[in-house]
Amino acid sequence: xxxxxxxxxxxxxxxxxxxxxPEQNAGWQRLRDAFDEAAQTxxxxxxxxxxxYSTTWPSIIGHQIQADPNPEWVMVDHDFHDLGSIPYSxxxxxxxxxxxxxxxQNRGLQSRCVNYKGFPIDVGSVVALTLLNPDNKIPAVxxxxxxxxxxxxxxxxxxxxxxxxxxxGRRAVAVTAMxxxxxxxxxxxxxxxxxxxxxxxxxxxxxxxxxLEQGRLEDVGQLxxxxxxxxxxxxxxxxxxxxxxxxxxGNRNDLxxxxxxxxxxxGAGGAVVSLDPTPSGAGDKEYDEDDVEYFHGERGVLDTxxxxxxxxGSPPQEGSKPTKQGPDLWEPTEAEGSVNTTTAPKPVGxxxxxxxxxxxxxxxxxxxxxxxxNAIPGGPIHDNEGVPLEYDIRAQTHxxxxxxxxxxxxxxxxxxxIVDVTTFLVDxxxxxxxxxxxxxxxxxxxxPTRTTLAIDALPTPIAVEMKVxxxxxx
Amino acid sequence: xxxxxxxxxxxxxxxxxxxxAENPPQNEPVAEGGWEQLRWGYERLRASLAxxxxxxxxxxxxxWQTYVGTHFLGLPHFEGLSVDPIFPNLFRYHYDMNVDVExxxxxHDEAEAxxxxxxxxxxxxxxxxxxxxxTGHLFNPDWDKPLVVISSNxxxxxxxxxxxxxxxxxxxxxxxxxxxxxxxxVVVLASNSLSHRHFTTESEVPEDMSxxxxxxxxxHLWDMRMIEYMRTGQAQRILDEMPEFTEQAIAESDGGxxxxxxxxxxxxxxxxxxxxxxxxxxxxxxxxxxxxxxxEVSEA
Numbered sequence: 001x002x003x004x005x006x007x008x009x010x011x012x013x014x015x016x017x018x019x020x021x022p023e024q025n026a027g028w029q030r031l032r033d034a035f036d037e038a039a040q041t042x043x044x045x046x047x048x049x050x051x052x053y054s055t056t057w058p059s060i061i062g063h064q065i066q067a068d069p070n071p072e073w074v075m076v077d078h079d080f081h082d083l084g085s086i087p088y089s090x091x092x093x094x095x096x097x098x099x100x101x102x103x104x105q106n107r108g109l110q111s112r113c114v115n116y117k118g119f120p121i122d123v124g125s126v127v128a129l130t131l132l133n134p135d136n137k138i139p140a141v142x143x144x145x146x147x148x149x150x151x152x153x154x155x156x157x158x159x160x161x162x163x164x165x166x167x168x169g170r171r172a173v174a175v176t177a178m179x180x181x182x183x184x185x186x187x188x189x190x191x192x193x194x195x196x197x198x199x200x201x202x203x204x205x206x207x208x209x210x211x212l213e214q215g216r217l218e219d220v221g222q223l224x225x226x227x228x229x230x231x232x233x234x235x236x237x238x239x240x241x242x243x244x245x246x247x248x249x250g251n252r253n254d255l256x257x258x259x260x261x262x263x264x265x266x267g268a269g270g271a272v273v274s275l276d277p278t279p280s281g282a283g284d285k286e287y288d289e290d291d292v293e294y295f296h297g298e299r300g301v302l303d304t305x306x307x308x309x310x311x312x313g314s315p316p317q318e319g320s321k322p323t324k325q326g327p328d329l330w331e332p333t334e335a336e337g338s339v340n341t342t343t344a345p346k347p348v349g350x351x352x353x354x355x356x357x358x359x360x361x362x363x364x365x366x367x368x369x370x371x372x373x374n375a376i377p378g379g380p381i382h383d384n385e386g387v388p389l390e391y392d393i394r395a396q397t398h399x400x401x402x403x404x405x406x407x408x409x410x411x412x413x414x415x416x417x418i419v420d421v422t423t424f425l426v427d428x429x430x431x432x433x434x435x436x437x438x439x440x441x442x443x444x445x446x447x448p449t450r451t452t453l454a455i456d457a458l459p460t461p462i463a464v465e466m467k468v469x470x471x472x473x474x
Numbered sequence: 475x476x477x478x479x480x481x482x483x484x485x486x487x488x489x490x491x492x493x494x495a496e497n498p499p500q501n502e503p504v505a506e507g508g509w510e511q512l513r514w515g516y517e518r519l520r521a522s523l524a525x526x527x528x529x530x531x532x533x534x535x536x537x538w539q540t541y542v543g544t545h546f547l548g549l550p551h552f553e554g555l556s557v558d559p560i561f562p563n564l565f566r567y568h569y570d571m572n573v574d575v576e577x578x579x580x581x582h583d584e585a586e587a588x589x590x591x592x593x594x595x596x597x598x599x600x601x602x603x604x605x606x607x608x609t610g611h612l613f614n615p616d617w618d619k620p621l622v623v624i625s626s627n628x629x630x631x632x633x634x635x636x637x638x639x640x641x642x643x644x645x646x647x648x649x650x651x652x653x654x655x656x657x658x659x660v661v662v663l664a665s666n667s668l669s670h671r672h673f674t675t676e677s678e679v680p681e682d683m684s685x686x687x688x689x690x691x692x693x694h695l696w697d698m699r700m701i702e703y704m705r706t707g708q709a710q711r712i713l714d715e716m717p718e719f720t721e722q723a724i725a726e727s728d729g730g731x732x733x734x735x736x737x738x739x740x741x742x743x744x745x746x747x748x749x750x751x752x753x754x755x756x757x758x759x760x761x762x763x764x765x766x767x768x769x770e771v772s773e774a
Binding site: 059 | 540541542543556559563566591595599625627675676
């Protein structure tokens with residue numbers, strides 16, 4: 001099986017005009033032609049999965065993923081019902097959907113699959129899949145746009161998706177069904193009179209497209225909040241799709257972009273944009289936002305306080321259940337030079353999170369448990385009776401690195417000042433490869449020396465722990 | 475022909491949880507109850523109107539969201555399966571409803587004459603939104619009265635609450651005018667929550683009422699303030715405070731239903747009856763009736 005990858009990305013418009021009435025307006029026809037060309041490109045790339053993030057499918061309870069293998073119905077747009085109806089019968093990759101759902105939960109996201117006869121597939125998804133995959137040969141998956149999701153959550157959603165793309169060795173195409181400026185005319189217009197609603201919207205759209213043509217997807221992602229304020233009707237679904245698409249492409253600014261069409265649809269900015277992962281754009285990214293691996297935001301709001309083991313400062317994580325397995329938790333000790341933080345899990349004995357001596361910082365062994373809930377991302381390695389459980393070593397390793405980062409930063413140090421790491425694995429044969437992969441993506445880029453040891457057990461039902469030494473002098 | 479009349483005006487919520495909890499035969503999922511305070515509120519509302527004769531229900535639903543004008547269902551009959559895209563685990567309802575197209579067209583025409591962008595929805599494949607169905611079911615489970623269904627124009631999102639309210643007050647005025655000209659007796663119904671901040675998680679058992687409460691104290695205060703205005707006949711104050719309420723309580727009044735309702739009732743100065751209040755996944759919801767028949771019958 002080859003390594004999974006995103007072989008192409010597309011931005012496509014959401015309104016039904018390109019399906020139902022392209023002949024009524026030359027601009028709509030150009031968008032339709034671009035759709036058709038994009039469909040041809042996807043076929044030539046021999047893609048085996050189309051992933052649609054749709055802004056016209058809002059959700060409240062986390063993200064929803066379509067998992068009906070063959071959803072069929074007739075879609076009629078709430079506004080443009082007079083254009084006609086779009087019957088659909090899609091080929092959904094339910095196995096991928098369930099795997100993505102599980103990956104989401106491993107990364108702390110609220111997520112669920114939906115598989116119900118008659119579920120109303122949203123207009124953006126219907127348009128995208130009808131035109132990009134007209135013969136339904138390529139399986140697809142659709143994800144909702146959560147009303148309350150911020151950049152962190154949306155980024156983690158993409159990373160979870162990539163986990164599955166890689167694990168399954170897929171050749172995936174990522175699609176965002178979205179408008180650029182989304183202000184439509186609020187009155188009825190004749191098709192021939194369609195144009196971008198305002199000069200200001202048009203200018204912003206062209207600036208976005210200029211960036212995308214230069215392959216600067218991450219720059220558009222970082223400007224998304226500004227774009228939303230400037231040219232978006234302030235609905236609940238903000239200009240989030242670029243966060244997802246950028247994360248699906250490794251938050252890069254050096255993609256190969258191409259504007260295939262840009263036209264008005266009832267005043268809104270509609271564009272078909274191709275983003276090829278081949279490097280050719282502006283170059284190094286300037287990633288000045290948190291590169292979040294796990295979602296730690298507002299979730300679990302229905303839980304009462306007494307269900308949480310302590311009030312360590314973070315809300316409980318969904319998807320990695322709080323565990324009471326293992327020894328009692330202790331308050332960290334406070335000897336001279338101790339460094340402790342409520343953002344790291346509590347010790348399982350009388351010791352601090354770290355201790356500073358001169359310009360050296362020595363961390364106690366750090367595992368993946370989460371502060372507050374004691375939850376283990378990726379799941380515990382066994383249950384209360386000691387029965388082995390399936391777990392995700394990559395998720396656990398990511399969580400260890402995140403906990404290390406919190407302690408290091410609490411001490412006023414930086415991750416790139418880590419000089420030596422000793423890692424303990426409870427199952428070297430099973431876990432070394434996954435652990436090593438995450439290492440390469442994280443601490444491996446910092447460059448500390450490393451020793452990896454196999455041990456019999458750790459005090460809590462975890463698979464990996466790190467002992468870290470930091471040299472704080474610049 | 476006798477002058478038509480609005481016999482009652484109501485605000486009533488539409489989260490699908492309420493239909494789910496009722497276990498009607500039309501809905502596929504099965505619940506163990508839940509949200510009784512609001513469902514009993516709907517019961518009291520139905521009982522209050524049981525002896526009132528009326529011909530049709532005019533309903534504005536914030537889940538038929540239109541950005542280009544205000545739309546009206548324009549065919550006499552709709553049936554099909556409605557699946558809530560947000561809570562499909564709770565709401566998969568087989569609906570079968572009749573529309574008073576004549577009255578819908580009359581309101582449409584009055585609105586058009588007043589300069590509002592309007593359109594009749596005449597596509598037979600159209601799926602009626604779950605807000606309409608939820609409120610329609612709970613208000614009239616027998617579905618034996620025809621409906622006029624009005625979409626929610628998203629002018630709050632496009633412009634401001636003030637612009638929305640100006641449009642909805644005008645829509646309410648022409649709605650009343652068309653009803654009076656029709657000679658029909660009508661209930662006007664705003665399908666609407668009050669404060670509208672949701673929880674973003676769901677209990678393992680969705681109807682687990684030990685998890686249900688308002689999302690914040692501020693939301694509760696706003697809901698009670700609005701309800702107190704309703705109960706004391708101060709509808710004008712609701713309209714006056716609508717921008718602050720809508721913004722600070724993230725209220726579903728952004729869809730225009732409440733402003734439209736109060737306008738159709740000519741901004742009532744008599745008290746409304748609170749039949750029930752409760753929260754649904756953290757949002758504030760009330761079942762409220764303005765008993766117009768008791769206050770306006772002499773004018774008819």
